[in-house]
Amino acid sequence: MHDDNGSLVAPASDNAIPDYTGRQNYLQGKNAVAPYKIGGVNAVQAWKVPGGKGQNMHVISSEIDHWSYNHLDLPKPYLEVYDPQDPATVGSHDTASAGIIVARENDFGTTGIAPDAQLGYLQWGSDRFMQLAERLNEGDVVQLGVQYGYGSFPEVGCWQDCYMPLEDYEPVRDTISYLTEEKGVHVILAAANGNINLDHPYFEGYFDRNLFDSGAIYAGAVDPKTGLRAGFSEYGSRVDLFSWGDFVTTTTWSRQNPTTGYTHDYSGTSSSNPILAGVVASLQGVARANGLGNIPPKALRALLVTTGYPQINGNSSEIGVQPDLEAAIEKMLAARPNRPPVGTLEGDSTVASGKTITFTANASDPDGDPLAYSWKPPIGFTGATGNTRSVNLTAPTVSNDVSAMVNAEVSDGRGGVLPLHKQITVKAPTEDSCGDIPKWDPARIYETYAEAVAYKGKVYKQNFYNINKPPDVNSAEFGKEWLQGIACR
Numbered sequence: 259m260h261d262d263n264g265s266l267v268a269p270a271s272d273n274a275i276p277d278y279t280g281r282q283n284y285l286q287g288k289n290a291v292a293p294y295k296i297g298g299v300n301a302v303q304a305w306k307v308p309g310g311k312g313q314n315m316h317v318i319s320s321e322i323d324h325w326s327y328n329h330l331d332l333p334k335p336y337l338e339v340y341d342p343q344d345p346a347t348v349g350s351h352d353t354a355s356a357g358i359i360v361a362r363e364n365d366f367g368t369t370g371i372a373p374d375a376q377l378g379y380l381q382w383g384s385d386r387f388m389q390l391a392e393r394l395n396e397g398d399v400v401q402l403g404v405q406y407g408y409g410s411f412p413e414v415g416c417w418q419d420c421y422m423p424l425e426d427y428e429p430v431r432d433t434i435s436y437l438t439e440e441k442g443v444h445v446i447l448a449a450a451n452g453n454i455n456l457d458h459p460y461f462e463g464y465f466d467r468n469l470f471d472s473g474a475i476y477a478g479a480v481d482p483k484t485g486l487r488a489g490f491s492e493y494g495s496r497v498d499l500f501s502w503g504d505f506v507t508t509t510t511w512s513r514q515n516p517t518t519g520y521t522h523d524y525s526g527t528s529s530s531n532p533i534l535a536g537v538v539a540s541l542q543g544v545a546r547a548n549g550l551g552n553i554p555p556k557a558l559r560a561l562l563v564t565t566g567y568p569q570i571n572g573n574s575s576e577i578g579v580q581p582d583l584e585a586a587i588e589k590m591l592a593a594r595p596n597r598p599p600v601g602t603l604e605g606d607s608t609v610a611s612g613k614t615i616t617f618t619a620n621a622s623d624p625d626g627d628p629l630a631y632s633w634k635p636p637i638g639f640t641g642a643t644g645n646t647r648s649v650n651l652t653a654p655t656v657s658n659d660v661s662a663m664v665n666a667e668v669s670d671g672r673g674g675v676l677p678l679h680k681q682i683t684v685k686a687p688t689e690d691s692c693g694d695i696p697k698w699d700p701a702r703i704y705e706t707y708a709e710a711v712a713y714k715g716k717v718y719k720q721n722f723y724n725i726n727k728p729p730d731v732n733s734a735e736f737g738k739e740w741l742q743g744i745a746c747r
Contacts, residue, residue, distance in 0.1 A: 266521060277367070279368060281507040283298055284299060284501060285301040285302055286302060287300045288582055294485075295486075301371045301583055304583040308544065311540070317401065317536075318377075318400045318401070319377060320400060320402050320404065322346065324346045324348055325348070325357075325377075325379070326348050326516055329356075330366075333360060335379045339386050340380075346379075349511060350512060355532040356370075357508035358370060358508045359372055359377060359401070360372060380400075384427065391433060391436060391443075396442035397443075397552035398443045398444070399446070402424055402447040403448055405421040405450040405452075406422045406426055407419075408420040415454075415458075416452055416453065420452045420454065422450050422454065423447055424448075425465075425472060426464075435473060437473075443555065447475070448528060451492070454493075475538070477527050477530045478497040479501070480530070482505055486570065488503035490503070503529060504526075505523055506529040509521075510524070541561070541562070548591060549594070561586050565581070566579030567580055599629055599676040600676065601620050601676060604618045604619075607682050610687075613652070614641070615651055616650050617649055619668050623674070625672075628670070631666060631667070631668055633649050634665040636662035639654065653684045656684050661681065662681075664680045693712075695712040695746070700726045700728070715746060716744060716746060718740040730743065
């Protein structure tokens with residue numbers, strides 16, 4: 259927003275794009291990595307959870323310029339709102355912000371906090387901001403990477419570079435309130451780079467959330483090399499969260515390198531703001547992917563505040579806290595209502611007398627909990643019935659058809675139980691049936707000694723060559739076409 263675009267990294271001599279993710283320390287966990295004194299937002303842990311990469315999320319980046327739509331590490335916009343008479347031009351500032359949020363996960367360059375999210379663009383203007391509002395949906399995320407500038411602001415002790423957050427203009431604050439309260443859209447705005455205390459008496463409580471809370475997240479900035487508030491960052495009780503305000507590795511743009519540019523020193527609340535926007539997109543993505551739907555903006559903000567961590571001096575009131583996505587996700591998912599398993603009991607509806615049949619509890623858990631299985635076979639059935647998805651049961655031998663009920667329970671270990679039932683019929687042998695032994699066929703020539711056939715509940719074995727000789731009247735221990743029959747039941 260003001261002298262914070264970051265310097266361009268010299269391209270590699272072979273024109274290959276290096277992998278810079280090792281320098282994106284703001285993606286890492288709470289433990290600082292030298293030479294820095296503070297850790298990151300723990301995006302790397304969020305990526306391990308469904309939705310944590312911003313899947314199915316829409317994010318809007320609103321700045322004066324727009325990101326390089328041709329950058330090899332960035333997506334094309336899914337939505338654009340701009341001034342048709344004076345459209346924004348491509349620039350380094352929004353290209354850097356876009357990279358922090360959604361740089362694609364690949365083997366080169368950088369990776370955004372929500373690399374699977376879709377990104378749209380709003381050319382900043384309070385009138386266009388209201389136009390954008392009507393095109394957004396619940397759960398969408400907007401990052402406002404713009405600030406208002408004043409040459410001097412002596413009433414609050416600022417004599418130059420006196421920047422203020424966008425909500426300093428009341429119509430913008432009202433639009434943000436409409437977005438968060440009426441539409442459920444998450445809004446993250448730069449607290450600004452004016453080093454101004456938003457609790458100053460001059461403001462007469464204008465930024466006091468107890469008097470008016472738009473629902474937006476104010477993004478403060480920390481100096482990662484000191485672990486303390488960056489000297490330019492606005493501060494006060496209205497600043498909810500902070501993140502890195504310098505040494506941020508991300509994408510960038512220049513006329514000399516419009517498609518493969520990177521920087522290692524994007525800074526200001528300009529860099530902390532898209533970091534926090536990426537965090538919100540990740541957390542909201544996890545909520546959606548895990549059945550919690552869209553989290554109200556103020557509730558999601560409160561979750562990030564209660565699970566975040568302060569500057570290294572322990573101060574959590576000056577510029578809030580830095581988010582810890584792992585902690586926020588853990589708290590959010592632990593508090594969700596348990597959803598029981600869902601599924602069906604699969605298997606044939608009939609089984610022959612004395613035969614084996616397989617049943618499978620085809621179940622899943624909406625919350626991803628591990629499942630346990632308990633089986634209750636019908637009376638007379640035998641077979642192992644341990645904690646398995648499938649069981650093999652052997653039906654009893656019956657002389658008449660018998661109905662039976664197979665019962666199973668699937669549990670998730672958290673009180674959720676899915677009872678499963680299946681009605682089956684044990685089929686008695688028919689008069690001519692003797693299991694797998696083929697029935698006697700009057701049209702067939704029987705010429706193989708001892709070949710077995712089933713006929714009227716008995717098994718007969720061939721003795722002499724014959725055709726159309728019913729076994730029951732053509733059998734004996736000796737001298738007949740068929741040997742004497744044996745009952746098969």
